Amino acid sequence: MAQTPPIVAAHGIHKHFGTLHVLKGVDLMVAERELVFVIGPSGSGKSTLLRCLNRLEEPSSGSITVDGIDMLSRSTDINAARQRVGMVFQSFNLYPHMTALGNVALALRKVQGKSRAEAEARARAALDRVHLADRAGHFPGQLSGGQQQRVAIARAIALEPRVMLFDEPTSALDPELVGGVLAAMRELREDGMTMVVVSHEMGFAKAAADRVVFMADGLVVEQGPPAELFGAPRHERTRAFLGQIERH
Amino acid sequence: MTGLDRFLDSFFNLRVAVEYLPKIIDGFWLTILLAFCIILSGLAAGLALAVLRSLGIRPVNWLIIFVVDLFRALPPLVIIVLLYFGLPAAGLSISGFASAWLSLALVLMAFSEEIFWAGITAVPRGQWEAARSTGLTFAATLGHVVLPQAVRMVVPPLTNRTIAITKGTALASVVAVPEILGAAQAGVSFSFNPTPLTLGALAYVVLFFPVVILGRWIETRFAWKR
Ligand SMILES: Nc1ncnc2c1ncn2[C@@H]1O[C@H](COP(=O)(O)OP(=O)(O)OP(=O)(O)O)[C@@H](O)[C@H]1O
Ligand SMILES: [Mg+2]
Numbered sequence: 001m002a003q004t005p006p007i008v009a010a011h012g013i014h015k016h017f018g019t020l021h022v023l024k025g026v027d028l029m030v031a032e033r034e035l036v037f038v039i040g041p042s043g044s045g046k047s048t049l050l051r052c053l054n055r056l057e058e059p060s061s062g063s064i065t066v067d068g069i070d071m072l073s074r075s076t077d078i079n080a081a082r083q084r085v086g087m088v089f090q091s092f093n094l095y096p097h098m099t100a101l102g103n104v105a106l107a108l109r110k111v112q113g114k115s116r117a118e119a120e121a122r123a124r125a126a127l128d129r130v131h132l133a134d135r136a137g138h139f140p141g142q143l144s145g146g147q148q149q150r151v152a153i154a155r156a157i158a159l160e161p162r163v164m165l166f167d168e169p170t171s172a173l174d175p176e177l178v179g180g181v182l183a184a185m186r187e188l189r190e191d192g193m194t195m196v197v198v199s200h201e202m203g204f205a206k207a208a209a210d211r212v213v214f215m216a217d218g219l220v221v222e223q224g225p226p227a228e229l230f231g232a233p234r235h236e237r238t239r240a241f242l243g244q245i246e247r248h
Numbered sequence: 249m250t251g252l253d254r255f256l257d258s259f260f261n262l263r264v265a266v267e268y269l270p271k272i273i274d275g276f277w278l279t280i281l282l283a284f285c286i287i288l289s290g291l292a293a294g295l296a297l298a299v300l301r302s303l304g305i306r307p308v309n310w311l312i313i314f315v316v317d318l319f320r321a322l323p324p325l326v327i328i329v330l331l332y333f334g335l336p337a338a339g340l341s342i343s344g345f346a347s348a349w350l351s352l353a354l355v356l357m358a359f360s361e362e363i364f365w366a367g368i369t370a371v372p373r374g375q376w377e378a379a380r381s382t383g384l385t386f387a388a389t390l391g392h393v394v395l396p397q398a399v400r401m402v403v404p405p406l407t408n409r410t411i412a413i414t415k416g417t418a419l420a421s422v423v424a425v426p427e428i429l430g431a432a433q434a435g436v437s438f439s440f441n442p443t444p445l446t447l448g449a450l451a452y453v454v455l456f457f458p459v460v461i462l463g464r465w466i467e468t469r470f471a472w473k474r
Binding site for chain 1: 372374375377378379380381382383384385388392393396397400
């Protein structure tokens with residue numbers, strides 16, 4: 001197989017919050033079309049790592065390139081670069097004063113400078129990909145949590161990012177709504193989207209992930225294909241964590 | 249004359265009322281003009297300061313907080329008098345209308361800045377992050393995502409505060425502005441009869457009753473459901 005350059009290449013990422021050392025030299029490579037799952041105990045720095053990748057957090061040191069663009073360089077237009085990195089949040093964060101269509105179309109218009117008609121056509125297409133074309137005119141308050149999260153996914157993919165970051169996309173959802181969001185993610189994956197997913201949905205990880213990364217205390221402890229990491233974890237920390245998860 | 253007759257003659261004297269009604273009506277329009285100027289410039293300045301504050305430039309924010317607290321602490325009448333009688337001493341003459349306008353606009357600016365700022369900070373962090381993650385600039389995020397939500401949240405307190413400060417237009421009578429109260433007082437001193445004050449009170453009711461009702465309507469209309 002020809003070696004394609006990685007979509008995400010993060011090296012030696014450190015992050016301090018004041019005196020708190022949250023990331024202690026994390027490396028993360030994500031190949032094109034790869035789905036990488038990140039797991040680990042609460043406070044291990046998973047969210048912080050994701051947020052460093054699109055520079056919502058400024059790493060204290062290290063290097064990050066996404067699709068060849070140096071995300072940390074002062075000369076990088078961060079707003080242009082961020083369009084290549086879609087992000088989906090635990091709490092959806094839809095704009096409550098805009099319809100689903102408005103939510104998806106906003107950046108298409110204001111960042112990519114598309115006309116209203118073109119932006120809305122693209123927004124509709126993105127909503128269609130998450131099977132919510134019929135909800136385009138609804139406000140977030142009129143949608144279920146699962147539908148809101150799918151609109152949030154549409155908002156991100158409408159910009160045609162090179163990689164999608166998911167930070168616990170289903171944790172805020174009632175159990176019966178999780179399936180729809182996971183289905184949308186799986187379809188994205190089948191369309192060839194590169195994805196980094198922080199989640200506790202181990203079933204999804206086993207079924208869909210190419211690689212699972214286990215983090216603890218701001219470090220990557222071990223990583224590997226899901227069958228390996230779940231079936232035969234090498235580190236004691238990993239075993240303890242997986243044992244805890246299973247008891248839930 | 250019985251007591252009732254005397255009372256009616258004092259406060260509801262038809263002859264005096266007819267004579268001074270035109271002056272009161274002039275005052276009515278002047279009050280509206282003054283109120284309009286105050287509301288427009290006061291709210292615009294308050295919003296501008298709140299936006300400036302959101303940039304998070306420390307020394308600028310200290311200055312904003314100082315100015316805001318100053319104008320919230322000073323009684324509006326003191327500011328009006330200070331500008332009207334104080335500025336000429338400094339070589340700058342200012343009309344009564346201008347000093348009332350400027351003073352009350354500054355007070356409304358101060359209070360509305362605090363209210364707008366409270367609205368901006370009440371918008372969840374996640375809204376900023378979602379918008380910035382799609383590549384929106386700080387300004388675009390503020391303008392399209394944060395301010396619409398912030399303003400909507402603060403419409404009720406803002407309406408109340410604006411009405412309260414706008415009623416301060418009556419203070420302009422002190423610096424010889426013939427707005428409603430000024431016109432009424434002038435009428436009283438010329439006619440030696442308080443009926444113009446009755447007219448003035450009526451004019452205030454006519455002017456502010458709809459505003460208060462509107463405020464009430466806005467309050468229910470903008471009750472924010474998520
Ligand atoms: N903005 C911040 N300021 C200060 N400390 C922070 C900040 N953001 C995160 N932290 C701290 O950094 C550590 C790692 O947080 P992070 O959210 O990355 O963990 P996580 O692995 O995502 O945990 P969880 O599974 O609970 O979401 C925690 O101790 C957290 O309290
Ligand atoms: Mg987290």
